[in-house]
Amino acid sequence: MNPDKSNIKETSTSAKTWHGWQENLTLIAIALTLALLIRTFIAEPRLIPSASMYPTLHTGDRLVVEKVSYRFHLPKTGDIVVFSSPPELQRRGYEKNQAFIKRVIGMPGEVISVNQGKVYLNGQPLPEDYIAEPPNQPFPPVTVPENEFFVMGDNRNDSNDSRYWGFLPRKNLIGRATFRFWPLDRLGVI
Numbered sequence: 001m002n003p004d005k006s007n008i009k010e011t012s013t014s015a016k017t018w019h020g021w022q023e024n025l026t027l028i029a030i031a032l033t034l035a036l037l038i039r040t041f042i043a044e045p046r047l048i049p050s051a052s053m054y055p056t057l058h059t060g061d062r063l064v065v066e067k068v069s070y071r072f073h074l075p076k077t078g079d080i081v082v083f084s085s086p087p088e089l090q091r092r093g094y095e096k097n098q099a100f101i102k103r104v105i106g107m108p109g110e111v112i113s114v115n116q117g118k119v120y121l122n123g124q125p126l127p128e129d130y131i132a133e134p135p136n137q138p139f140p141p142v143t144v145p146e147n148e149f150f151v152m153g154d155n156r157n158d159s160n161d162s163r164y165w166g167f168l169p170r171k172n173l174i175g176r177a178t179f180r181f182w183p184l185d186r187l188g189v190i
Contacts, residue, residue, distance in 0.1 A: 042068055042184075044101065046082055046177070047112065052153035052160065053101055054132050056080070056190070062137035062182035067175035074170070075149065077121070080102045080177040080190055083151075083170075088165040101177060102161050102168075103130075106150030114163070119152070130154050139163050145173075 047060040057063070059078075065082045075081055082101050085094040106112040111122050117134030119126045120141075135156040144150050148167035153159025162168060177190050 004137060009180075012056050019042050028094045030064055042066075043175070043178075044102070045181070046103065051081070051158060053103070054158075055175075056103075056130050057101070057180070058186075060183070061146050061180055061186065063177045064179040064181060065175040066178045069176060070170075070173050074107065075104045075173070075176065077104055077107060077110075078110045081149075081151065082174045082177060083172045084166055084174060086165060086172055089168040092165070099174060100160075102151035102159070103154050104149050106144040110150075111143050112139075112150045112162075115140040119156075121140050131156050135159060137163075169178070 007035050025178070043066050046065050047062050048057045048059055048063065050057050069083075080101060080103050082099050085096055085098045085100065089098075089100075090096055105119060105126065106121060111120075113120045114135050115138050117136070119128060119133075119135065132155040141152070145167060147170045150162045151168050152161040152163065179189055180186055
């Protein structure tokens with residue numbers, strides 16, 4: 001065999017191998033970039049660390065948090081939201097980026113109170129078939145300020161929520177809990 005033909009064949013094989021590696025590395029880089037962009041701007045998984053949202057969410061549930069819709073409109077009463085630590089919780093030692101999950105109970109301008117085991121929204125009892133048990137402590141009427149929300153956990157008597165640390169600023173919203181993907185026996189829309 002001609003030595004020049006052998007070198008050409010080896011160079012050709014080496015070039016094909018390198019080209020294959022380049023394609024694979026490019027695909028991996030694109031996949032990682034897309035995953036990072038999706039997690040940062042569109043949706044991300046979250047783990048439920050406590051029982052504050054029981055019975056709706058259980059400790060250990062894993063959720064998808066959608067991050068787009070609240071850029072265009074406000075949450076609605078009843079939405080389950082994920083948010084970063086409000087200022088008062090940061091003053092109490094929570095990390096700025098620590099995430100919490102609660103249900104929106106009061107919108108800007110609405111009046112919230114708790115009396116005789118019922119939550120009142122603008123003087124009317126709020127129908128709450130999702131709570132673990134009625135709240136056992138009264139809470140005086142408060143008006144929710146502009147660009148803030150009043151949030152509570154569904155496990156009313158075991159929830160660190162707006163009754164204890166104040167209103168949730170809109171800027172602290174991360175997104176809306178939309179879908180439970182674990183455990184599989186409770187898979188579904190929230």
